[in-house]
């Protein structure tokens with residue numbers, strides 16, 4: 001009889017297949033899938049289902065039934081006969097790899113967040129490892145799925161499978177996670193919101209890589225333990241670049257030399273490097289600080305074991321610090337300086353007596369122009385009013401928020417639409433970077449509210465200038481402690497100290513929001529044409545230019561909306577890399593052999 005285990009080991013590559021260890025072996029690990037808290041059915045779990053089909057769901061490769069306890073899915077099993085059945089060309093290995101990488105990356109995110117992610121459209125999320133032939137991969141938010149392409153490399157006589165790239169899988173998963181976590185970011189007119197969407201994907205890839213001992217060992221071997229000269233993690237999706245151009249792009253390295261916030265590019269992929277680089281900078285300093293604390297003798301800091309320990313500790317601390325700040329983010333959008341302050345605040349709430357990490361973070365943010373001490377987050381003392389939330393009807397909850405509209409800086413006025421408010425609770429394990437610091441569980445609650453209003457914009461119609469409505473979403477998060485005391489109010493648009501002193505703080509913030517919207521989108525608004533009223537039934541795209549983070553769309557009737565463009569990985573790598581990627585491939589089509 002086969003013994004039932006609590007976990008099922010599932011093979012995955014830890015870096016692109018082009019990267020190997022000293023023995024010529026791929027960097028790999030078996031991820032222990034948690035059979036005690038989740039299930040395997042066919043090729044899926046409660047979180048993901050691998051569908052080996054093209055993007056129209058026509059089957060591509062066969063799959064095995066993973067629920068069969070007799071079926072081994074380990075790296076050793078897939079690599080048993082490398083000559084007859086090469087691992088990299090084995091579609092069944094591709095399926096297991098993409099599932100394991102997505103699974104363990106999601107787990108780490110949820111652990112930092114203190115709660116499970118609910119997919120925006122209900123679970124599980126579809127993953128298509130062989131969705132199309134082409135040098136690309138994308139998250140499709142409209143038909144929720146991760147889609148990975150494959151292409152014949154024009155440089156090497158081999159197929160590049162994007163589903164084998166740990167970085168690409170983690171990056172696209174980041175979009176799916178953030179889209180479910182903050183669905184209204186799709187309509188955020190804030191440039192930073194789109195950029196942070198991109199950065200989160202890359203940070204998940206970075207954190208996911210550094211979590212594995214073989215990757216850290218390889219970094220140590222390459223760099224002698226200097227995180228300022230990283231060779232491995234600085235190249236995002238190496239294989240992709242090598243397959244296309246013969247070399248990877250030193251993506252993080254160019255990002256680290258990237259511009260400060262006030263000179264950042266408007267294009268979201270390029271802009272994302274401002275945040276990604278800042279977080280990496282914090283990591284580098286945190287590794288140094290941990291090494292200094294743990295190894296007082298400088299000679300002792302040069303050995304692999306101390307380095308490995310320091311990277312693991314620093315990564316864990318930084319990942320939690322960065323990701324838990326996301327819970328404070330308003331549902332509709334956020335700027336990087338607000339998020340920088342939230343990283344600090346979230347850490348202070350969890351470790352009041354250990355300022356090491358947040359002090360490092362503040363220094364880095366200051367250096368990169370991301371620290372704004374004038375931003376105001378002082379909460380109104382209304383927290384206790386929300387303690388019966390669970391017992392209230394949906395209508396009564398909205399009424400409660402509307403009753404406190406002034407305190408929450410929700411503007412009053414005709415046509416303002418208050419969306420259904422949400423209250424969520426997170427319980428997190430407090431961790432300690434150093435011994436002697438308290439640990440335990442911390443409970444926090446978040447009241448998320450959002451509202452929509454319409455800005456009247458003059459555009460050119462068939463008979464000269466006319467007005468059209470453009471829809472804008474804003475909102476906020478009221479952070480409450482375990483006793484329902486309000487500890488922070490974080491709003492989109494943000495408030496500054498001077499707003500709070502105004503006669504009418506809500507109106508003053510609102511006026512600032514409208515002028516900020518018009519300022520940011522002057523050129524997109526300037527090229528708008530009035531939509532023809534006779535075709536209101538379908539979605540019409542009014543402005544959609546490459547490089548502009550948004551498409552302006554008429555969604556059904558009503559006001560126009562700014563909609564974030566779908567990210568694809570080719571566009572991302574082109575924009576964040578130091579050199580441009582030529583995507584025109586020679587036409588050697590046809591599916592690879594099955």
Ligand SMILES: [Zn+2]
Pocket residue numbers: 014101104105166207208209211212
């Ligand atoms: Zn990983």
Ligand SMILES: [Zn+2]
Pocket residue numbers: 171175197198201567568569572
């Ligand atoms: Zn992306």
